[in-house]
């Protein structure tokens with residue numbers, strides 16, 4: 001069974017698809033031709049059957065049903081305790097508008113931005129029926145055979161190539177993501193890959209909203225509120241130092257970090273708190289993927305690409321997402337050629 005069939009099978013189970021959702025199965029005229037009453041619901045009122053999808057440091061995500069169009073969507077809203085926080089509100093609005101305007105096949109379509117009846121901000125977007133890369137890598141680590149069949153290394157590299165392509169586009173429009181990590185990469189149906197969560201995105205040449213404040217005991221996997229650097233475990237050295245001039249090369253480091261996890265199924269940094277993580281990030285040499293995961297038979301070319309993207313000094317990294325993508329594509333082509341010769 002190929003990746004897409006396997007995925008759809010697993011997703012049917014994961015999302016517990018509702019009968020009313022015409023977007024997932026066979027169309028039924030009783031659903032598509034229903035009248036839209038004179039007192040039709042607009043704004044947040046048209047959504048029902050909320051189910052919590054994810055709860056991070058800043059936002060909550062629900063899957064819910066849009067009564068008018070008869071489809072499942074994802075509804076993102078700020079945590080209530082942040083609803084009066086000006087910085088987070090601005091970031092939330094920025095995320096919705098950047099995502100909506102990027103309108104690239106590698107970003108999720110945004111449907112609407114508004115306030116619910118309590119005045120809380122929300123935006124809705126396409127519900128991607130897929131898995132995020134964090135969950136995929138976690139499952140690969142358990143040697144789960146289904147996930148191994150659906151996501152062998154070359155498929156993961158194809159996913160990363162798509163991420164590079166998306167970033168090459170956003171960088172060309174002046175947008176740096178700054179919070180790249182496996183949880184922010186979604187694999188969808190039909191081979192699509194999405195880069196999500198543009199809440200920390202920086203727009204070139206524009207001042208930042210707030211100086212970083214690092215809490216010593218924060219959860220290092222989550223994106224904490226109130227700062228402009230990425231999730232501690234995934235940030236680039238220049239972000240951790242709080243450098244004032246950040247450019248697209250911070251995202252190249254993020255791509256290297258994701259590649260490291262794809263290759264090893266392990267995180268690059270293992271510090272227990274911010275101080276330890278920053279010490280590893282800034283001052284200790286990174287482990288070589290082939291040394292720490294010999295059981296994965298990591299190809300030397302991929303290790304080389306990974307370590308180049310992870311150079312601590314950004315001048316030594318790939319300078320653009322395109323150049324990293326080119327090396328990944330060359331690896332991919334060479335692999336296909338050698339298979340066809342066998």
Ligand SMILES: Nc1ncnc2c1ncn2[C@@H]1O[C@H](COP(=O)(O)OP(=O)(O)O)[C@@H](O)[C@H]1O
Pocket residue numbers: 053054055056057058059060061074108125126127128129130132183184186196197199223
């Ligand atoms: N459009 C979507 N469709 C399906 N799942 C999604 C979608 N957006 C986010 N998710 C899931 O929710 C998680 C958190 O979403 P994200 O936007 O990154 O929120 P946060 O700002 O809390 O990190 C993602 O890692 C992914 O698993």
Ligand SMILES: [Mg+2]
Pocket residue numbers: 056183184197223
């Ligand atoms: Mg996220």
